[in-house]
Amino acid sequence: MAVTATTETGARPARAGRRPSGPAWVGTVPFLGYVGVFLLFPTGIVLFNAFRNPAGGFELSSLSTLGNSAVRGFFVGSIELAAVSSVAGAVLGAILAYAIVAGNPDGVVRRVYLAGSGVLAQFGGVTLAFAFLAAVGPTSGFLIHAGWFYDFPQGISLIYVYFQIPLMVLVFLPAVDGLKVQWREASENLGASAWQYWRHVGGPLLAPAFTGATLLLFANALSAYATIQAWENQIAYTVPQQISTAINSEVGLSNINEADVLALGMVIMVVIIMTGYALLQRRAAQWLR
Amino acid sequence: MSKLVAAAKKEGTLNVIALPPTWANYGTIIKDFTAKYGIKVNSANPDGTSQDEVNAVKQENGTSAAPDVLDIGQAVALANTSLFAPYKVSTWSNIPTAQKDAGGLWYEDYGGYMAVGYSSKFGTITSLSQLLGSKFKNAVALNGNPTAANAALNGVMMASLAQGGSASSIADGVAFFHKLKAAGNFSPVSATGATIKAGTTPVVFNWDYLNLPSYVGVSNWKVFVPPNAVLGGYYAQAINKNAPHPAAARLWEEFLYSQAATGGQNLWLQGGARPVEQPTMASNGSIDTAAAGKLPAVSGTPVFLSASQAAAAATYLAANWAQAVR
Numbered sequence: 185m186a187v188t189a190t191t192e193t194g195a196r197p198a199r200a201g202r203r204p205s206g207p208a209w210v211g212t213v214p215f216l217g218y219v220g221v222f223l224l225f226p227t228g229i230v231l232f233n234a235f236r237n238p239a240g241g242f243e244l245s246s247l248s249t250l251g252n253s254a255v256r257g258f259f260v261g262s263i264e265l266a267a268v269s270s271v272a273g274a275v276l277g278a279i280l281a282y283a284i285v286a287g288n289p290d291g292v293v294r295r296v297y298l299a300g301s302g303v304l305a306q307f308g309g310v311t312l313a314f315a316f317l318a319a320v321g322p323t324s325g326f327l328i329h330a331g332w333f334y335d336f337p338q339g340i341s342l343i344y345v346y347f348q349i350p351l352m353v354l355v356f357l358p359a360v361d362g363l364k365v366q367w368r369e370a371s372e373n374l375g376a377s378a379w380q381y382w383r384h385v386g387g388p389l390l391a392p393a394f395t396g397a398t399l400l401l402f403a404n405a406l407s408a409y410a411t412i413q414a415w416e417n418q419i420a421y422t423v424p425q426q427i428s429t430a431i432n433s434e435v436g437l438s439n440i441n442e443a444d445v446l447a448l449g450m451v452i453m454v455v456i457i458m459t460g461y462a463l464l465q466r467r468a469a470q471w472l473r
Numbered sequence: 474m475s476k477l478v479a480a481a482k483k484e485g486t487l488n489v490i491a492l493p494p495t496w497a498n499y500g501t502i503i504k505d506f507t508a509k510y511g512i513k514v515n516s517a518n519p520d521g522t523s524q525d526e527v528n529a530v531k532q533e534n535g536t537s538a539a540p541d542v543l544d545i546g547q548a549v550a551l552a553n554t555s556l557f558a559p560y561k562v563s564t565w566s567n568i569p570t571a572q573k574d575a576g577g578l579w580y581e582d583y584g585g586y587m588a589v590g591y592s593s594k595f596g597t598i599t600s601l602s603q604l605l606g607s608k609f610k611n612a613v614a615l616n617g618n619p620t621a622a623n624a625a626l627n628g629v630m631m632a633s634l635a636q637g638g639s640a641s642s643i644a645d646g647v648a649f650f651h652k653l654k655a656a657g658n659f660s661p662v663s664a665t666g667a668t669i670k671a672g673t674t675p676v677v678f679n680w681d682y683l684n685l686p687s688y689v690g691v692s693n694w695k696v697f698v699p700p701n702a703v704l705g706g707y708y709a710q711a712i713n714k715n716a717p718h719p720a721a722a723r724l725w726e727e728f729l730y731s732q733a734a735t736g737g738q739n740l741w742l743q744g745g746a747r748p749v750e751q752p753t754m755a756s757n758g759s760i761d762t763a764a765a766g767k768l769p770a771v772s773g774t775p776v777f778l779s780a781s782q783a784a785a786a787a788t789y790l791a792a793n794w795a796q797a798v799r
Contacts, residue, residue, distance in 0.1 A: 317662060434523040435786075437621070
């Protein structure tokens with residue numbers, strides 16, 4: 185203890201020093217620079233190129249690609265996959281989050297689940313596809329006569345749910361934590377049944393957070409590429425897959441302009457979704473401070 | 474030739490791109506080239522596509538990292554001739570006229586026939602229609618998406634020919650894969666050496682030289698070329714007109730087209746690919762007969778897609794492939 189105390193006192197003068205001089209926004213410069221170089225700049229290039237024709241002139245006609253029925257099919261595929269995997273992931277993840285909160289707040293179970301979720305929410309790509317191939321694929325001996333795991337969107341959704349559930353746990357857990365025990369006790373004292381509690385108190389309180397988290401999962405599934413590219417390699421179902429085909433097709437179908445227009449469509453979808461997410465988060469935050 | 478060797482040695486380096494070491498013996502070819510001339514070979518993005526090669530030429534233009542030489546599919550070669558420098562190797566007259574650009578902008582190098590590689594646990598396959606049977610559940614894969622990968626497009630075209638179609642239309646092949654999907658036998662998973670070893674893609678449509686047991690890395694692997702559907706495909710060489718190492722690039726081409734026992738043509742043959750000068754080499758006796766004897770047997774006249782046939786097939790696939798196999 186003595187050692188710790190010395191260290192703390194020793195460290196204090198440095199920490200207790202005055203705030204460095206300079207305007208407050210200086211500290212955000214590295215972050216904004218990073219976002220600028222790796223997010224805003226590439227997005228700007230995509231927007232710029234989407235309005236250009238292959239000859240280099242500017243015109244809106246390249247956007248007509250978005251009206252093409254085959255191209256609409258890729259957007260429908262992306263939305264189907266994102267919807268199925270985000271709703272399934274959100275429902276299962278919410279149940280898991282509730283179960284974790286119901287347990288001991290300092291217990292091992294909670295810590296293991298949170299640490300596990302933090303890792304698994306980032307587990308995707310070719311490794312995940314291959315892990316599933318080994319687990320449920322034709323040679324696993326499991327589900328051997330079922331071809332549905334190669335069918336779109338249910339097969340690939342099953343795989344996406346693997347990283348959607350942990351992500352849901354991470355983003356939804358604070359909301360469930362915010363439900364005060366006293367509210368439940370109060371409604372029980374007033375004679376409310378469990379159903380009435382959820383219908384009139386818990387449900388409305390969690391609804392904005394739940395919908396917002398579902399939207400986040402939706403955007404997460406929308407942008408995933410490597411997993412589906414390994415799983416459904418021979419057919420393009422989603423927009424990111426078709427962007428890849430438009431960039432590197434070696435059979436004469438490569439069209440950079442189409443790739444930019446498809447990317448523009450993705451940017452628009454993500455902007456809409458994330459705006460909805462931000463609005464819902466703001467509403468959820470009113471109750472869960 | 475000696476002046477070329479001296480100039481290339483002075484440059485000391487050669488940039489190549491999209492040459493997997495296990496593909497058509499490229500690992501040995503690169504090693505032998507370096508051993509013979511003392512020129513260092515930088516191999517970039519070994520698993521890239523032909524289009525990736527052309528994209529690299531454009532994006533890295535003028536830098537010392539730009540690719541010097543390209544090994545690309547026919548469609549990409551024809552669409553990008555403005556990027557190439559003409560060059561005629563000393564064995565130019567041994568390349569069949571139909572397999573080179575008259576001006577020397579590109580020249581086919583090696584190729585093979587579209588084949589069905591399969592695990593020997595299925596017994597012996599003698600006809601493509603067997604693949605519709607129930608023992609091939611979730612088993613049959615192409616090498617990529619046919620709207621993007623040349624090998625996959627040719628896989629579908631081969632199925633088309635086997636159904637009695639002509640090279641002018643790929644529709645019968647798409648219909649075959651539709652039936653395969655309906656039977657539950659089509660596997661959309663990316664077929665790689667790893668999935669073949671794990672047994673998850675036990676039947677793969679691919680070029681015969683990429684379907685050899687030695688290439689896929691499993692011993693119980695057989696290759697079948699349908700007798701009525703011998704579809705050939707060749708890659709082509711081209712030199713970047715702004716190559717950072719122009720002499721080394723030309724020396725590399727001379728090495729690849731050399732008919733010597735240790736030259737590129739026989740090295741490709743030892744990798745299971747059919748070198749473009751093979752007919753001449755068979756008649757002048759310079760061919761490695763042991764390696765030639767190991768090539769999968771084919772019967773029937775090989776068919777080669779013309780540029781317009783390949784373009785028509787790609788257009789049809791762009792509109793119909795995804796719907797047919799969903």
